[in-house]
Amino acid sequence: MGWLDWMLLLARIVLTFFMLLFALVIVIWLERKFIADMQTRPGPLRAGPRGVLITLADGMKLFFKESFVPTLADRPVYLIAPILAVVPAFLAFSVIPWGTHVTLFGREIPFQIADLNIGILWVLAMTSMTVYAVVLAGWSSGSNYPLLGSVRSSAQMISYEVGMGLALISVLMFTGHLKMSEIVAGQGGYYWGFVPRWNFIPQFPAFLLYLIAGLAETNRPPFDLPEAESELVAGFHTEYSGWRFAMLYLGEYLNTITVAAIATTLFLGGWRGPHPSFLPWLWPIAWFALKILVIFYVYVWIRGTMPRIRYDRLMAFGWKLLIPLGLFWVLATGTIVLLPGLYGSRGRLVAVGLIVGIGMLLLLAADVLERPRSRSREGASP
Amino acid sequence: MAELIVFWVFAPLAVASGIAMLLQRNAVYSALFLVVNFFALAVFFLMLGAEFLFAVQIIVYAGAIMVLFLFVIMLLGVDREERLVEPIRWQRPLGIFLGVGITAEIFAAVRAGVGFAAKAPGGFALVNQGGNAQAIAKVLFTDYFLPFEITSILLIVAAVAAMVLAHRRRGAVSGPPPAGPARPQPDREAEVAG
Amino acid sequence: MIRLPLVLFFSAVLFSTGVYGVLARRNGVLVLMSIELMLNAVNVNLVAFSQYVRDIGGQVFALFVIAVAAAEVGIGLAIVILIFRNRESINVDEVSLLKW
Numbered sequence: 001m002g003w004l005d006w007m008l009l010l011a012r013i014v015l016t017f018f019m020l021l022f023a024l025v026i027v028i029w030l031e032r033k034f035i036a037d038m039q040t041r042p043g044p045l046r047a048g049p050r051g052v053l054i055t056l057a058d059g060m061k062l063f064f065k066e067s068f069v070p071t072l073a074d075r076p077v078y079l080i081a082p083i084l085a086v087v088p089a090f091l092a093f094s095v096i097p098w099g100t101h102v103t104l105f106g107r108e109i110p111f112q113i114a115d116l117n118i119g120i121l122w123v124l125a126m127t128s129m130t131v132y133a134v135v136l137a138g139w140s141s142g143s144n145y146p147l148l149g150s151v152r153s154s155a156q157m158i159s160y161e162v163g164m165g166l167a168l169i170s171v172l173m174f175t176g177h178l179k180m181s182e183i184v185a186g187q188g189g190y191y192w193g194f195v196p197r198w199n200f201i202p203q204f205p206a207f208l209l210y211l212i213a214g215l216a217e218t219n220r221p222p223f224d225l226p227e228a229e230s231e232l233v234a235g236f237h238t239e240y241s242g243w244r245f246a247m248l249y250l251g252e253y254l255n256t257i258t259v260a261a262i263a264t265t266l267f268l269g270g271w272r273g274p275h276p277s278f279l280p281w282l283w284p285i286a287w288f289a290l291k292i293l294v295i296f297y298v299y300v301w302i303r304g305t306m307p308r309i310r311y312d313r314l315m316a317f318g319w320k321l322l323i324p325l326g327l328f329w330v331l332a333t334g335t336i337v338l339l340p341g342l343y344g345s346r347g348r349l350v351a352v353g354l355i356v357g358i359g360m361l362l363l364l365a366a367d368v369l370e371r372p373r374s375r376s377r378e379g380a381s382p
Numbered sequence: 383m384a385e386l387i388v389f390w391v392f393a394p395l396a397v398a399s400g401i402a403m404l405l406q407r408n409a410v411y412s413a414l415f416l417v418v419n420f421f422a423l424a425v426f427f428l429m430l431g432a433e434f435l436f437a438v439q440i441i442v443y444a445g446a447i448m449v450l451f452l453f454v455i456m457l458l459g460v461d462r463e464e465r466l467v468e469p470i471r472w473q474r475p476l477g478i479f480l481g482v483g484i485t486a487e488i489f490a491a492v493r494a495g496v497g498f499a500a501k502a503p504g505g506f507a508l509v510n511q512g513g514n515a516q517a518i519a520k521v522l523f524t525d526y527f528l529p530f531e532i533t534s535i536l537l538i539v540a541a542v543a544a545m546v547l548a549h550r551r552r553g554a555v556s557g558p559p560p561a562g563p564a565r566p567q568p569d570r571e572a573e574v575a576g
Numbered sequence: 577m578i579r580l581p582l583v584l585f586f587s588a589v590l591f592s593t594g595v596y597g598v599l600a601r602r603n604g605v606l607v608l609m610s611i612e613l614m615l616n617a618v619n620v621n622l623v624a625f626s627q628y629v630r631d632i633g634g635q636v637f638a639l640f641v642i643a644v645a646a647a648e649v650g651i652g653l654a655i656v657i658l659i660f661r662n663r664e665s666i667n668v669d670e671v672s673l674l675k676w
Binding site for chain 1: 453
């Protein structure tokens with residue numbers, strides 16, 4: 001690697017960083033507009049055309065506000081937590097290919113900071129770090145509501161990480177690659193000539209599982225129990241103000257963007273999409289942004305329509321529904337991948353039949369097992 | 383060369399965070415120092431050609447096990463400080479003596495075993511061909527398949543055991559509420575008196 | 577390539593730190609954490625030797641150690657919670673009775 005390569009790497013890092021910041025500004029504005037639209041009100045209007053600059057205005061306000069440390073706070077941890085919210089979110093994004101490549105100085109430069117061998121695992125590792133920001137912010141505030149929020153979030157995020165991991169594993173098994181670039185490469189082409197060969201079609205349950213677990217991982221409604229304002233004031237960031245609060249807030253939205261970007265890369269074909277032949281490097285980026293926005297819109301839609309669920313329901317949902325579903329789907333993916341290899345084209349039919357049959361049996365079993373218990377519980381309660 | 387730099391940056395970091403973990407009175411700080419330690423060790427794994435273990439180390443240790451520790455510490459409110467004074471007077475000198483002895487022994491063992499100048503012969507890239515994760519998977523699901531299955535049984539048993547041990551029956555007296563960082567509790571008596 | 581003895585001494589120091597923690601700390605949670613430190617030191621050794629003898633088996637073994645450690649932490653913390661519930665403290669010095 002000569003100095004030019006190092007400079008190009010640096011340029012890529014800086015470019016990705018600023019793209020993310022730009023995306024943040026847009027995404028926060030969009031969320032407010034979407035949610036306003038669902039609640040039939042105009043939303044932010046004044047800063048910039050249609051209020052686009054509202055995020056910048058908010059950021060400026062928070063930046064110039066006093067950011068004080070509560071007396072009872074545990075000072076060093078209190079100061080570190082907001083930084084921990086932002087850094088892993090940026091790092092997780094570093095393996096995501098958000099475009100194809102351009103040719104500059106006789107080199108192919110991909111729109112991706114690093115194409116690690118352990119691609120998905122890196123993402124999983126970094127997203128598992130984000131829990132520290134929430135837990136430590138809540139604990140170090142020295143106040144009861146934030147602490148409750150952080151205890152909730154530590155349990156919630158570990159639990160849903162399992163579901164998320166299972167969803168990712170089934171994609172891994174299906175594509176057979178850990179590298180992000182190869183996963184995107186594997187999604188080229190079409191089924192029957194017109195349906196794009198994106199993973200979310202054969203892996204639809206994993207896609208759903210990932211989206212739901214992603215909601216819980218990023219503490220978004222209806223799984224925003226760590227910051228439930230009706231119970232915990234503002235949860236883990238109650239005691240934060242000024243730019244530290246802004247960091248926590250940014251970290252949350254960065255995580256949302258990262259989750260959407262991973263879903264795009266793994267399930268929606270990444271930057272793939274039909275495009276005209278001029279400016280061949282620009283269209284993939286536009287496709288990528290569009291897909292992220294679609295997923296983001298679904299998230300905002302869920303936020304606008306679903307009530308927050310109770311904490312024990314949240315845990316029960318994660319452990320009793322998502323994780324068994326994920327395990328079942330990992331097994332199902334195994335049969336889909338293996339049986340056609342063993343029995344030829346008939347194997348695919350056998351695999352689908354097996355999956356459907358076992359799935360129905362499991363549903364029946366769950367129904368039978370669940371019924372007497374729910375009846376006795378109803379009988380016991382006065 | 384690069385590896386040497388990585389070693390001399392992260393080895394002292396790992397040792398320092400390990401020692402800091404022991405000397406901290408506050409359990410939450412100890413846990414955080416241990417997280418730093420695990421990160422340093424993860425970088426070590428990367429340096430030694432074990433990318434997969436790097437990811438596993440961060441996901442399992444830093445991401446799950448340490449969060450579990452933090453969860454228990456916060457839930458039990460045991461982050462109040464702990465006395466670090468040794469009750470048995472001769473224990474510390476004896477410990478230092480034995481520690482030095484073991485260090486000498488390790489020196490001797492390493493010298494007799496591999497020699498001080500031993501280096502990995504290189505060519506580990508050949509083992510890792512096609513990706514470290516793939517190489518591990520190949521061995522794990524063939525030669526080590528039975529241990530792998532037994533480990534999975536062990537994990538299930540552990541999960542069930544943890545649930546049985548920590549499960550509280552309905553109607554049992556609940557423990558004290560979770561507590562934040564160690565802080566003075568001034569108004570208890572005042573409230574009672576008032 | 578890094579010299580093997582350097583890594584070995586480093587992991588030995590880490591291991592001894594862990595041993596000291598197990599022996600000297602009284603907080604049950606910290607004792608468990610020190611055990612984790614010891615296991616990690618062993619993992620470093622395993623991975624270093626795996627590179628030295630050019631056999632991936634060492635890394636597989638480290639993987640098993642991590643899995644077993646996860647199981648151990650689960651049970652250990654459950655026991656700590658149980659002790660705390662019974663004695664309102666997790667000082668391991670106070671848990672000297674086999675029955676009460």
